[in-house]
Amino acid sequence: MRFDVITLFPELFEPFLKVGVTRRAYESRQVDVRLWPLREHALDNYRRVDDRPYGGGPGMVMLVQPLERALAAVHAQRSAEGQGAPAPLIHFSPTGRRLDQALVQELAQSEGAVLLCGRYEGVDQRFLDRHVTMEVSLGDFVLSGGELPALALLDAVTRLQEGVLNDAASHQQDSFSDGLLDCPHYSRPELLELDGQALPVPGVLLSGHHADIARWRREQSLALTWRRRPDLIAAARAKGLLSRADEKHLAALVGAKSELQ
Template sequence: MRFDVVTLFPDFVRQCAAVGVVGRAQQRELLQVETWNPRDYATDNYRTVDGRTCGGGPGMVMLIDPLRAALKAMREAAAEPVHVIYLSPQGARLTQGRVEALAKLPRIGLLCGRYEGVDERLLAHEVDEELSIGDYVLSGGELGAAVIIDAVGRLQEGALNDAQSAQQDSFSDGLLDCPHYAKPVRHALGDVPEVLLSGDHAAIRRWRLKQALGRTWLRRPDLLVQRALDKESRALLEEFRREYAQSERERLANDAAEQ
């Protein structure tokens, strides 16, 4: 897979993509990350890439021509078709499902805006979709681009040392992930649940599913509304709710006793 990033800060993008899973994936030639600076395609002596917004008001807008020239050069740099994404708080919310769909594409272009954004006419003619990484505003699209490169890149075959890691991630099956533990088994902060030490794979699978269902119910109940639970999942979730209610009653009783 190849990522092409149109950005005024190419060093930032390259540095973000050089570490961790994405960095190793590039070393293994599973990913390629290239950057394109619109300033290199500006035609005046000042390498101007922005202008005042029409109609008045604060802030500057990124100009059509330098961006369009950078996108043209980007498209011509490789034979594969490129799917161009503009990082914008007005875009559709990025989800794991969208990440998985993007991971199947051979090439993705990421357009990073700055200032007040990009001239709307360029977006209408040169961009395939707009994506947002959350309901907040950043100084530019580079952090969003880095998020997409990481989220999509790690799903490439061979990028992770164990392919099951991606399958068990939060949101991969519509639920949050279950809790995880490592050695030592006994610690001042608590012990590892006995079921994880039992060697009973069926019991471990059931415990992990129950914890994933319960954690989703506690932290992201909206995800359960969107999911049709099978008979086992409904039973496990009800079991988790009962255990949680009992633990809360015990906690409140202990708090009252201490007072």
């Protein structure tokens, strides 16, 4: 799997590729990340990659020509290394599809992509129209550039690769993997005393009964999702991801809330 990142700030990526549980995947090139500094593809003495927008207005617009040269260099290197068909180009933009676990899982099973990290007011639309396969957003807010979304995508995709996590089941229990939010987790000590409060670990987690523990975790996941993201409950129901036991527990939650009101 290979990701080529076109960016004005490659230095933002370099520390990220050397730390954490995903580090080995980058060092071994299991997930091969290549950085393409955009200013290296600007031909004038000022290494200009942006200019004022036609029609006026605030901010600057990233120019087509340096982007075209950078992308051509990416494709040439990929072709020389036997990569085959041109990789899809992902552009990070507030107007794009929201990054979610379903998209992460889809990309994790692919051969990778070219990631375009925009800056300033945006990228000249003519380049986007010619080359972009997909636009991706982290959410309904605006960042200074596409580097942070690119880092988020790389981390999310890399941790799903075989052998990256110490326990292969870890990502299967993540939030959103089964359509729901993850359940709470606890570790030592068994009884935590803070500010005069005794805070024990839920007894079921100490019972050793795996079926009871699995049931408790599922019910906690359902309850948390129902309280915080009811839209995910509706989506899971529509996809047939909820069992009869799930629906029974949700009905109990609704009933308990009605009684309190």
